[in-house]
Amino acid sequence: ILNVEQSPQSLHVQEGDSTNFTCSFPSSNFYALHWYRWETAKSPEALFVMTLNGDEKKKGRISATLNTKEGYSYLYIKGSQPEDSATYLCALPNAGKSTFGDGTTLTVKP
Amino acid sequence: ETGVTQTPRHLVMGMTNKKSLKCEQHLGHNAMYWYKQSAKKPLELMFVYSLEERVENNSVPSRFSPECPNSSHLFLHLHTLQPEDSALYLCASSQGSSGGYEQYFGPGTRLTVT
Numbered sequence: 539i540l541n542v543e544q545s546p547q548s549l550h551v552q553e554g555d556s557t558n559f560t561c562s563f564p565s566s567n568f569y570a571l572h573w574y575r576w577e578t579a580k581s582p583e584a585l586f587v588m589t590l591n592g593d594e595k596k597k598g599r600i601s602a603t604l605n606t607k608e609g610y611s612y613l614y615i616k617g618s619q620p621e622d623s624a625t626y627l628c629a630l631p632n633a634g635k636s637t638f639g640d641g642t643t644l645t646v647k648p
Numbered sequence: 649e650t651g652v653t654q655t656p657r658h659l660v661m662g663m664t665n666k667k668s669l670k671c672e673q674h675l676g677h678n679a680m681y682w683y684k685q686s687a688k689k690p691l692e693l694m695f696v697y698s699l700e701e702r703v704e705n706n707s708v709p710s711r712f713s714p715e716c717p718n719s720s721h722l723f724l725h726l727h728t729l730q731p732e733d734s735a736l737y738l739c740a741s742s743q744g745s746s747g748g749y750e751q752y753f754g755p756g757t758r759l760t761v762t
């Protein structure tokens with residue numbers, strides 16, 4: 539069983555703050571890492587698919603980095619807005635299986 | 649319709665009932681997935697289909713029976729469920745099942761077993 543850990547479990551920030559959270563995973567047998575955003579009452583939405591060590595991806599104010607050698611990925615949100623409030627999930631697919639972390643729940647206060 | 653749709657959105661069933669969940673994707677994808685999310689647990693992968701063939705079964709009890717008649721449709725047949733099976737059931741699809749492709753999720757079916 540793959541152990542995927544996300545931290546912190548929850549985060550409360552003020553509008554305009556920048557924030558980041560972590561996804562940790564075993565560095566052996568790495569294939570890919572996915573980040574998803576899951577807003578309440580909506581479906582999980584894919585943010586990034588990361589496959590190479592050193593990958594950096596960006597979508598608007600959200601970016602992510604990947605270190606497969608040490609087994610972690612960071613998700614950064616610059617200038618958080620209330621609409622960024624959601625649970626952010628990372629998942630590691632491998633050989634048809636996908637293991638999800640528990641998620642980091644972000645609340646951005648206006 | 650676009651994306652991934654699921655019906656019904658909510659389902660209440662007794663332990664002796666038989667019901668089915670339906671998922672349809674309009675994205676031209678080749679892989680489809682069933683996930684379960686129980687309260688305070690991470691998403692659990694149940695089944696993966698690639699080109700209509702099951703490629704993964706994560707030790708799911710036989711009271712859950714998937715069916716993929718074509719690449720656009722996925723069903724989850726339910727029978728003699730237990731109260732602990734109450735959960736949100738999500739369907740997803742992706743271009744391929746290798747893991748290098750992002751998954752697109754449906755809105756889910758909230759299942760309550762009484």
